[in-house]
Amino acid sequence: MGTLSNFTEKLKQEPFIKSLINDLHGEVYIVGGIIRDLILHKPNKDIDLIVRKIPINILINQLQNFGKVDLVGKSFGVLKFIDNNGVDYDIALPRKDKPTGEGGHKGFDIQSDKNLSIEDDLIRRDAKMNAMALNLNTGKFIDPLGGLDDIENKQISAANPEAFSDDPLRMLRMISFASRFGFTIEPKTMQMIIDNAVKVTEIAPERILIEFEKILTKGNILTGVELLITTGLFKQIFGNEIQTSQLGRRDFSVVKTMPEFLFLMMNGVVQNPADFYLSRFSTEDAKRDKTYKDLQALDFAFNSIDQQITPVKARSIAHNMYKIAPQTLESQILPQIISNAAQELLQGKYPKTVNELAVNGNDIMQKGLQGKAVGDMQKSMLIWIYADKIRNDREELLSLVNNKGNEIKEGYANYSDPVQTWKINDKIVGIDFFVKEYDKWNNQGGKNSGYRSASKESVLEFLQNNYEDESTDEKLNKQLYWALTDRDLLGEEEVKKISYSGVVLDDKSRASLIKIFQRMIPEGWETIAHHMTIKLGALEDGSNEKQDMEDGTEIHLNVTDYAIDDKVMAVGVKGYSSTNPKPHITIAVNRAEGGKPFMSNKLTDWRKIGFSFDLTGKITEV
Numbered sequence: 001m002g003t004l005s006n007f008t009e010k011l012k013q014e015p016f017i018k019s020l021i022n023d024l025h026g027e028v029y030i031v032g033g034i035i036r037d038l039i040l041h042k043p044n045k046d047i048d049l050i051v052r053k054i055p056i057n058i059l060i061n062q063l064q065n066f067g068k069v070d071l072v073g074k075s076f077g078v079l080k081f082i083d084n085n086g087v088d089y090d091i092a093l094p095r096k097d098k099p100t101g102e103g104g105h106k107g108f109d110i111q112s113d114k115n116l117s118i119e120d121d122l123i124r125r126d127a128k129m130n131a132m133a134l135n136l137n138t139g140k141f142i143d144p145l146g147g148l149d150d151i152e153n154k155q156i157s158a159a160n161p162e163a164f165s166d167d168p169l170r171m172l173r174m175i176s177f178a179s180r181f182g183f184t185i186e187p188k189t190m191q192m193i194i195d196n197a198v199k200v201t202e203i204a205p206e207r208i209l210i211e212f213e214k215i216l217t218k219g220n221i222l223t224g225v226e227l228l229i230t231t232g233l234f235k236q237i238f239g240n241e242i243q244t245s246q247l248g249r250r251d252f253s254v255v256k257t258m259p260e261f262l263f264l265m266m267n268g269v270v271q272n273p274a275d276f277y278l279s280r281f282s283t284e285d286a287k288r289d290k291t292y293k294d295l296q297a298l299d300f301a302f303n304s305i306d307q308q309i310t311p312v313k314a315r316s317i318a319h320n321m322y323k324i325a326p327q328t329l330e331s332q333i334l335p336q337i338i339s340n341a342a343q344e345l346l347q348g349k350y351p352k353t354v355n356e357l358a359v360n361g362n363d364i365m366q367k368g369l370q371g372k373a374v375g376d377m378q379k380s381m382l383i384w385i386y387a388d389k390i391r392n393d394r395e396e397l398l399s400l401v402n403n404k405g406n407e408i409k410e411g412y413a414n415y416s417d418p419v420q421t422w423k424i425n426d427k428i429v430g431i432d433f434f435v436k437e438y439d440k441w442n443n444q445g446g447k448n449s450g451y452r453s454a455s456k457e458s459v460l461e462f463l464q465n466n467y468e469d470e471s472t473d474e475k476l477n478k479q480l481y482w483a484l485t486d487r488d489l490l491g492e493e494e495v496k497k498i499s500y501s502g503v504v505l506d507d508k509s510r511a512s513l514i515k516i517f518q519r520m521i522p523e524g525w526e527t528i529a530h531h532m533t534i535k536l537g538a539l540e541d542g543s544n545e546k547q548d549m550e551d552g553t554e555i556h557l558n559v560t561d562y563a564i565d566d567k568v569m570a571v572g573v574k575g576y577s578s579t580n581p582k583p584h585i586t587i588a589v590n591r592a593e594g595g596k597p598f599m600s601n602k603l604t605d606w607r608k609i610g611f612s613f614d615l616t617g618k619i620t621e622v
């Protein structure tokens with residue numbers, strides 16, 4: 001208790017405490033966690049004081065003579081006080097709780113009373129070890145519930161029988177304490193948590209995350225997770241159970257971040273960890289939520305691998321992770337082969353994105369490629385480099401453009417997975433058959449303009465609905481998922497399963513369009529200004545449009561308006577029909593923030609331009 005005595009003697013010399021005791025004849029107590037941590041010789045910067053015998057308004061006026069008072073908790077008798085030396089204190093009148101019957105940690109009224117005894121204040125607290133106080137007037141140690149005995153026995157006991165029914169958040173606090181101090185939760189308290197576990201759903205999500213953060217940063221993470229499972233809180237929070245025996249395959253010892261902590265708890269427990277987090281815990285929009293993006297990247301890393309994964313695929317996965325959430329490449333929880341690939345990218349052995357290639361899009365266009373072919377060539381270059389078939393060297397990369405990717409395709413076959421076949425309706429088919437059938441199933445009724453990102457769940461649903469006998473074939477499930485994912489490994493989410501037809505601008509019109517709107521394009525955005533989409537896929541045989549396309553008919557477009565958001569910028573045009581809701585030309589995209597050309601279809605704030613401006617292009621199938 002020597003540390004506690006030394007702290008007490010020093011605190012009694014603070015001018016504001018001397019004034020409260022001597023000038024206003026108040027009683028001042030140190031209470032709660034600061035007492036516990038001083039006994040345990042643990043650091044704690046949170047100093048909680050209880051002041052008796054002084055009305056709240058007089059207390060406020062007096063404290064203002066010695067520092068800054070924050071009145072945010074005045075209504076229930078709590079003040080935030082920073083003295084003239086910059087030290088923070090929580091100062092409160094004695095309080096008691098009155099349940100309202102609404103449930104949750106706000107399901108009771110907190111009533112302050114300057115004349116309430118310190119013992120009555122202490123018994124309303126969560127744990128006995130937090131229900132101790134020291135009277136600064138007399139030096140008397142007050143421990144009405146036996147908190148000191150709990151500390152000596154290294155156990156945690158609830159302060160009162162209604163502790164968890166009144167405030168369910170306290171159940172998570174018990175687990176947080178156990179993980180931080182290495183204490184056990186005594187049997188009666190453990191049973192109380194089990195009996196009240198369902199009430200954890202009444203707690204605001206952000207409060208749950210705060211307690212998770214304490215387990216993550218201050219405690220033994222594995223202990224915390226085991227207790228969440230044992231008490232039933234895990235099932236209530238995540239909707240499914242997990243056996244403690246399964247935890248051995250999850251290395252919590254290397255977890256450093258909240259996304260890693262959440263992912264190891266959710267992987268294999270919920271269908272989609274990132275989406276579950278967004279609906280259960282987040283108050284942010286997905287595009288602004290860092291944790292959501294981290295979870296997406298981690299899920300991609302864990303669920304894109306199979307037994308036959310090659311270093312090439314691992315580097316491709318690391319590439320996609322970098323695009324989603326760059327910081328996840330440094331995660332220590334990654335599967336070893338992905339972790340190795342991530343380090344190769346971080347150390348510069350391989351380019352992380354096409355932006356780090358020794359050639360850029362203009363270099364490739366000068367070799368004769370245009371439009372989508374440029375992006376495809378850049379992706380092929382990455383694959384070729386990841387396969388150690390070529391260096392990231394300007395001359396070597398440009399030599400591949402001369403071959404228009406034929407050499408690359410041949411090389412890629414050298415490290416692809418062994419060919420597998422299946423018998424469907426008396427025909428022998430390969431994985432390409434299932435890819436095409438998946439695309440048809442995924443686009444039933446024209447609900448998708450292309451294919452959406454595949455998931456393990458969507459692959460299983462497709463097989464169960466269409467090929468029930470093969471749906472239990474684990475190898476088919478894995479290879480189909482990988483084949484669908486592989487199309488997008490180095491690409492963009494808007495990759496289409498068919499080409500498009502459009503009015504492709506001539507060089508002069510493209511240059512003019514860029515010049516006029518250049519100053520409106522934010523710095524760092526990628527300039528597009530290539531075409532106006534007529535429709536997805538080839539133009540119909542026998543139609544006037546088909547004849548126009550074959551003749552290379554020249555089309556004149558008139559720019560009418562423009563629109564821009566945080567992802568994409570486009571100009572609206574007239575002069576030729578389009579299957580898009582509004583005929584337009586995408587000018588630029590913000591790739592760094594996930595911008596994609598197809599997002600221009602979602603622009604709504606179109607603004608008129610105050611001048612006439614015409615463009616020329618030719619109908620082309622791309």
